[in-house]
Amino acid sequence: MRTRRTMTMLAAMLGMPLAALAGVAETSATAGSNGRGSGTAAATANYDGDGIALTRTDAHSGRLNVARGLSVGLDADGLSISNSYALAGRFGPAVGGTFNLHIGTDGKTSFSGGRVNASGDAERSVAVGGAIGESRGRSVTVAQASGATGGRGRVQAETRAEESRSVRAERGRGFVRAAGAIRAVVAGRR
Numbered sequence: 001m002r003t004r005r006t007m008t009m010l011a012a013m014l015g016m017p018l019a020a021l022a023g024v025a026e027t028s029a030t031a032g033s034n035g036r037g038s039g040t041a042a043a044t045a046n047y048d049g050d051g052i053a054l055t056r057t058d059a060h061s062g063r064l065n066v067a068r069g070l071s072v073g074l075d076a077d078g079l080s081i082s083n084s085y086a087l088a089g090r091f092g093p094a095v096g097g098t099f100n101l102h103i104g105t106d107g108k109t110s111f112s113g114g115r116v117n118a119s120g121d122a123e124r125s126v127a128v129g130g131a132i133g134e135s136r137g138r139s140v141t142v143a144q145a146s147g148a149t150g151g152r153g154r155v156q157a158e159t160r161a162e163e164s165r166s167v168r169a170e171r172g173r174g175f176v177r178a179a180g181a182i183r184a185v186v187a188g189r190r
């Protein structure tokens with residue numbers, strides 16, 4: 001009987017249903033190796049929005065299996081950037097990471113990221129991905145990281161998602177909301 005270890009981490013802050021995404025950049029990457037011959041590598045990149053966009057993917061398999069996805073979009077909601085990579089060689093660990101950033105036109109920022117490391121066995125694979133953006137004033141922030149190994153292996157994965165509110169001025173007062181705390185700033189004094 002063969003044992004397989006798998007771990008998946010997902011961080012998400014969804015302000016809307018995924019079916020109606022707009023102004024969202026997303027990428028994914030996966031790479032794997034069995035310790036013999038060439039392995040696998042695949043990447044995706046997509047931007048769903050009404051602005052301008054750049055998407056790129058690159059995947060190579062052989063002694064070193066490498067996959068990269070990049071998506072950058074700019075529209076009326078702001079700038080969205082998603083980048084994911086995965087590496088798996090014949091020897092050593094398989095690693096992957098994702099970085100996603102959105103800067104809204106109202107100053108609101110969102111971030112998500114994740115990383116994964118699969119090691120300790122000849123068979124190992126990793127998969128990462130993320131999506132970020134804004135639609136109708138609501139944030140979409142997702143990061144995913146997972147890995148798999150043979151019976152003697154170990155997978156470590158972590159993800160993170162954050163959102164910061166915008167700074168807005170009202171009649172000479174500024175209100176800053178950060179990590180759940182509100183601080184009022186009046187005429188440069190705290």
